[in-house]
Amino acid sequence: MERTRSAVMRAATDLVVEGGPGALTMDAVVLRSRVAKTTIYRHWKSRDDLLATVIEASVPRLPEPEPDADVETSLRVVMRYSVNSLRDTEWSRLLPAFIMLSRHEAEIRAINERMDWQHNRVLAELVQRAAAEGIVESGIDVDEAIAHLQGPLMIAFLAGLMPIDDRIADSIVDRFLAAFGPSAAAKPRTPAAGPGGDA
Structure with missing residues (x-):
């Protein structure tokens, strides 16, 4: 049973990675996995149910911080993990569809x-x-702090602005610490400029 489920999941994941959510049909899964459709329906009630299982299995989870680890080191570990998740072929190709589907599918x-x-939760703790x-x-x-940590990486990834590697992870942490360090708290925040350039 476990081998059958693994074969179906592998086939379904490959189909979504290769062709997007629209490529995932029960007939395509049957053809690729060589598992009977009746067997697949014993595990998943519908094609959408299978798609949700594929996405759930692919979603990265941030590592839980070590309680005794240096907090700056832990921030770098978490951001590097996020980078590695985006460099993972499967997740990087699933992510745009995941974002789109999350707006329409409950x-x-x-x-x-x-x-x-x-x-x-992990980032807030850190x-x-x-x-x-x-x-x-x-x-x-x-x-706001979480947005400063996650936002630049996601924008760089989705826009293809720069290589997604450990350097960008460390740069984000460095800029975050510079922006929110104790000395930064004493400096007045500059108001954002309006459309005409006035603050």
Whole structure:
């Protein structure tokens, strides 16, 4: 039973990676996995159910921080893990479809929410530890901090602006620490410029 399930999952994942969600049909899975359609339906009630299982299995989970590890090192480990996830062939090709489907499909949206919750929890814990240890300002806005850590990497990946490697992970952490370090808290924040260039 486990071999059968693995064969179906491998076939379904390959189909989505190669051709996007539209390439995943039960007939295509049967052809590629050589598992009977009746057997597949014993495990998954529908094609959408199988697609959700494929995506759920592919979603990366950030590593839980070591309680005794240096918080800056832990930030770098987490950001490098995020980089490696985006360099993974399967996940990098599934991610755009995952983002699109999460806007329209309730089951995929729920997977996205669970992923966001886990990622945000890990990053929030590290930001709070950094604040407690005086590495960043004590009154830091945790949600804003998470956006500064995750946003630049996702934009660079989706826009193809630069190589996704450990250097960008370390650069994001360096810029984050510079922007939110204790000395930065004493500097007045410059208001964003309006459309006409005025602050």
